[in-house]
Amino acid sequence: MINLTNLRFAWQKKDVINIKALNIKKGQHLFIEGPSGSGKSTLLNLLGGVLTPQSGDVTILGQSLNTLSSSQKDTFRANHIGFIFQQFNLIPYLSVLDNITLPCTFSKMRKEKALKQSQSLNEEAIRLLSALGLDDSALLQRSVNELSVGQQQRVAAARAMLGSPEIIIADEPTSALDSDHRQGFIKLLFDECQKEDITLIFVSHDTELKHHFTHNINLQQINQVNFKDSI
Amino acid sequence: MAILSLALKSLLNRKLTFFITLFSIAISVALLLGVQTLKTETNNSFMKSISGTDLIIGSRGASSQLLLSSVFHIGSTTNTIQYDTFKKISSSPAVDWAVPISLGDSHRGYTVMATDLSFFDHFSFANKQHLKVQSGEIDGDMFAVVIGAEVAKKLNYKIGDEVIVTHGGGEIEGHHHDNIPFYISAILAPSFTAIDQTLVISLEAMEAMHTDNHGHFGALPGEKILPHEEHDEHEHHNEATHEEHDEHEHHDEVTHEDHDEHEHHDEATHAEHDEHEHHDEATHDEHDEHEHHNEATHEDHDKHEHHDEATHEDHDQHEHHDEATHEGHDEHEHHDEVTHEDHDEHEHHDEATHADHDKHEHHDEATHEDHDQHEHHDEATHEEHDEHDHEAHNGHAETQDQRVARLLKIKPEKINAIFVGLTSPQAVLGMQSYVNNYPEEPLSAIIPALALQELWAFFSLAEVALNIVTVFVVLVGLLGMLSIILMSLNERRREMAILRSVGARPGHIFGLIIGEAGFVCFAGITLGVALLYLLLVILQSPLASYYGFYLDINMLTSNDLLILAIIQLSALLIALIPGWLIYKYSLSDGMSIKF
Numbered sequence: 001m002i003n004l005t006n007l008r009f010a011w012q013k014k015d016v017i018n019i020k021a022l023n024i025k026k027g028q029h030l031f032i033e034g035p036s037g038s039g040k041s042t043l044l045n046l047l048g049g050v051l052t053p054q055s056g057d058v059t060i061l062g063q064s065l066n067t068l069s070s071s072q073k074d075t076f077r078a079n080h081i082g083f084i085f086q087q088f089n090l091i092p093y094l095s096v097l098d099n100i101t102l103p104c105t106f107s108k109m110r111k112e113k114a115l116k117q118s119q120s121l122n123e124e125a126i127r128l129l130s131a132l133g134l135d136d137s138a139l140l141q142r143s144v145n146e147l148s149v150g151q152q153q154r155v156a157a158a159r160a161m162l163g164s165p166e167i168i169i170a171d172e173p174t175s176a177l178d179s180d181h182r183q184g185f186i187k188l189l190f191d192e193c194q195k196e197d198i199t200l201i202f203v204s205h206d207t208e209l210k211h212h213f214t215h216n217i218n219l220q221q222i223n224q225v226n227f228k229d230s231i
Numbered sequence: 232m233a234i235l236s237l238a239l240k241s242l243l244n245r246k247l248t249f250f251i252t253l254f255s256i257a258i259s260v261a262l263l264l265g266v267q268t269l270k271t272e273t274n275n276s277f278m279k280s281i282s283g284t285d286l287i288i289g290s291r292g293a294s295s296q297l298l299l300s301s302v303f304h305i306g307s308t309t310n311t312i313q314y315d316t317f318k319k320i321s322s323s324p325a326v327d328w329a330v331p332i333s334l335g336d337s338h339r340g341y342t343v344m345a346t347d348l349s350f351f352d353h354f355s356f357a358n359k360q361h362l363k364v365q366s367g368e369i370d371g372d373m374f375a376v377v378i379g380a381e382v383a384k385k386l387n388y389k390i391g392d393e394v395i396v397t398h399g400g401g402e403i404e405g406h407h408h409d410n411i412p413f414y415i416s417a418i419l420a421p422s423f424t425a426i427d428q429t430l431v432i433s434l435e436a437m438e439a440m441h442t443d444n445h446g447h448f449g450a451l452p453g454e455k456i457l458p459h460e461e462h463d464e465h466e467h468h469n470e471a472t473h474e475e476h477d478e479h480e481h482h483d484e485v486t487h488e489d490h491d492e493h494e495h496h497d498e499a500t501h502a503e504h505d506e507h508e509h510h511d512e513a514t515h516d517e518h519d520e521h522e523h524h525n526e527a528t529h530e531d532h533d534k535h536e537h538h539d540e541a542t543h544e545d546h547d548q549h550e551h552h553d554e555a556t557h558e559g560h561d562e563h564e565h566h567d568e569v570t571h572e573d574h575d576e577h578e579h580h581d582e583a584t585h586a587d588h589d590k591h592e593h594h595d596e597a598t599h600e601d602h603d604q605h606e607h608h609d610e611a612t613h614e615e616h617d618e619h620d621h622e623a624h625n626g627h628a629e630t631q632d633q634r635v636a637r638l639l640k641i642k643p644e645k646i647n648a649i650f651v652g653l654t655s656p657q658a659v660l661g662m663q664s665y666v667n668n669y670p671e672e673p674l675s676a677i678i679p680a681l682a683l684q685e686l687w688a689f690f691s692l693a694e695v696a697l698n699i700v701t702v703f704v705v706l707v708g709l710l711g712m713l714s715i716i717l718m719s720l721n722e723r724r725r726e727m728a729i730l731r732s733v734g735a736r737p738g739h740i741f742g743l744i745i746g747e748a749g750f751v752c753f754a755g756i757t758l759g760v761a762l763l764y765l766l767l768v769i770l771q772s773p774l775a776s777y778y779g780f781y782l783d784i785n786m787l788t789s790n791d792l793l794i795l796a797i798i799q800l801s802a803l804l805i806a807l808i809p810g811w812l813i814y815k816y817s818l819s820d821g822m823s824i825k826f
Binding site: 041070083105106 | 240241243726729730733734735739823
């Protein structure tokens with residue numbers, strides 16, 4: 001469902017990404033291994049349609065991103081992809097629930113999907129939170145800044161899952177967690193993605209996590225950019 | 232809308248910087264609008280200073296000077312015009328009414344304006360409002376003064392109080408016309424014109440104070456100097472009489488005071504008595520009969536008293552003496568004819584003396600118990616006092632000079648300006664040119680409305696300067712907002728990346744910044760307007776009572792709204808800078824959280 005073909009991206013005249021081909025199937029849990037500086041974030045931005053490649057194309061769910069305008073790409077991303085970042089994933093001035101329902105501000109499709117699941121967006125957010133092991137209602141009243149890092153990451157995961165996007169891209173979501181929480185978080189993430197039939201792309205430099213995944217690739221292997229030259 | 236609510240929530244998350252920006256904009260807006268309001272109100276109150284007056288006529292000179300002096304009572308008014316000119320102009324067929332104005336004196340820093348009663352009928356300000364009386368009553372008395380509201384308030388004056396007028400302006404300089412005190416007959420309601428700081432007196436009283444002798448009229452022929460007058464003057468007067476009219480003096484009971492004092496001297500101090508005796512001797516040579524009389528009164532009081540103790544013989548003697556005086560008096564009259572210029576006056580005086588003398592005699596006969604002349608004098612004083620009280624208004628004792636000034640029926644000779652109302656507005660230009668070419672003396676006539684506008688144009692430079700300053704104040708407020716938004720950008724790049732990841736377009740991010748600036752500015756303007764009205768409400772009464780400046784609180788004018796719209800627009804334009812920056816960041820950063 002995600003196809004990269006001859007994808008090239010250069011930043012300030014230096015190649016960052018040069019991938020001949022990458023194929024990700026629906027429902028796959030893919031681990032992409034890449035140390036920092038391997039063009040990991042650039043690849044994620046290309047997948048999200050935030051960056052436009054100099055050549056080649058990204059096709060997601062049969063839709064070529066090249067054929068979309070940048071605002072159409074923004075809407076497409078909002079509709080189909082949920083993101084989880086490393087840390088500080090949440091908007092500090094929004095409540096826990098507002099943070100979770102934020103994608104619905106930009107995507108009608110996800111809002112409709114979420115409302116199919118529950119009566120209201122908040123209800124759906126609470127459902128997702130409890131599925132992710134955060135069923136303490138007192139938590140909802142708290143400022144997101146008062147949450148622990150583990151709780152913040154679960155709130156971020158709930159946001160990524162709300163409205164059942166087809167794809168979740170997680171960029172080092174566990175690097176700020178200690179190892180106990182790391183295992184727990186990955187397990188919850190897997191369970192939910194399984195349940196919702198979500199394709200998960202998990203990017204990390206932490207090779208220890210590799211064994212959780214059915215598929216894994218090394219970015220440095222598929223990215224044909226000579227980093228030694230460019231750096 | 233979602234973006235605006237996000238912008239608002241984002242703002243509230245940064246309360247401190249938000250409120251600082253908010254207040255800096257609010258204060259600058261309040262200042263700008265405040266300056267506009269002050270400008271408008273100053274202009275209004277300036278233009279309202281006079282209305283319904285078609286022409287102001289004064290001695291030839293600059294129109295602004297005439298306007299300033301006659302309407303605002305600012306500046307010196309040295310040039311005068313003849314009162315006859317006023318009479319002639321007011322009798323002109325085109326003239327509906329004319330009010331003479333005379334200035335130049337002051338009372339504790341407040342202008343004293345002399346005019347006649349018609350001033351209160353014709354002078355109007357603002358929308359042809361006439362001056363209203365707050366308390367008391369305007370009467371046409373020569374020495375009544377009508378005071379402005381501020382004068383009454385600041386100096387804490389009330390009806391009936393006495394006021395001394397000072398020659399010239401200023402608080403200390405000048406001659407005090409303290410011999411002619413005025414009493415307050417009325418206090419005017421505030422008009423917020425120069426009249427509030429003015430004391431209005433009659434032209435006649437003004438003229439009386441400015442005669443060659445500064446209103447020190449002394450005794451009028453046939454008048455007796457009032458006994459309750461100041462001691463200094465009294466003595467001075469006596470001396471004068473001594474010098475000029477020795478014969479009269481020693482002719483004796485000519486004036487009760489003299490007589491009384493002489494008697495008093497006799498009893499009290501021998502030294503002075505000697506002097507008097509010497510004086511008497513001097514007159515011996517010329518008038519034997521006088522001498523005789525003097526001896527009769529001076530020589531011995533006891534004798535007099537003895538006589539008083541009622542013996543018929545003595546009484547006869549007294550009568551006889553009286554006759555003798557009469558004779559002497561005749562002779563004296565004759566003498567006056569020969570030597571003195573002011574014969575009439577003396578004659579008149581002599582007659583008065585006769586009367587008093589007779590009265591005196593009569594009294595002596597009537598009250599045998601006590602023939603102390605001192606007491607007699609007191610009674611005489613009482614009589615005169617009563618008479619005087621009858622004349623005085625509101626129970627105010629009048630000074631000798633006032634009484635004399637009244638009796639002299641002083642007419643004004645010179646005035647400073649004439650306020651003229653014409654029968655038809657079409658006559659203004661014709662009348663103006665007639666006045667400007669007035670054959671008998673150089674005059675100039677100004678049209679108040681035009682002159683006010685000309686004068687106001689003079690202030691336009693200050694107005695422009697003030698505007699520039701306030702515009703810069705607003706600009707500084709907006710630049711403060713700009714710098715605060717710019718500073719927040721770096722810490723907000725993470726926020727932007729998250730928003731991008733959930734599907735926000737760069738346009739949304741841009742809108743977030745513009746919306747934030749727009750909201751801050753709008754809130755600032757709203758707060759600024761509220762602040763302005765709060766200030767106006769607070770300042771209204773102190774401004775009116777301490778500065779005589781009435782601040783009218785109005786709705787915002789269309790001009791104000793335009794200014795506010797421009798400020799709001801400027802804020803949005805200024806926000807384009809951080810908006811464009813964040814747009815660029817969001818494109819390059821994408822979803823990556825760079826730090």
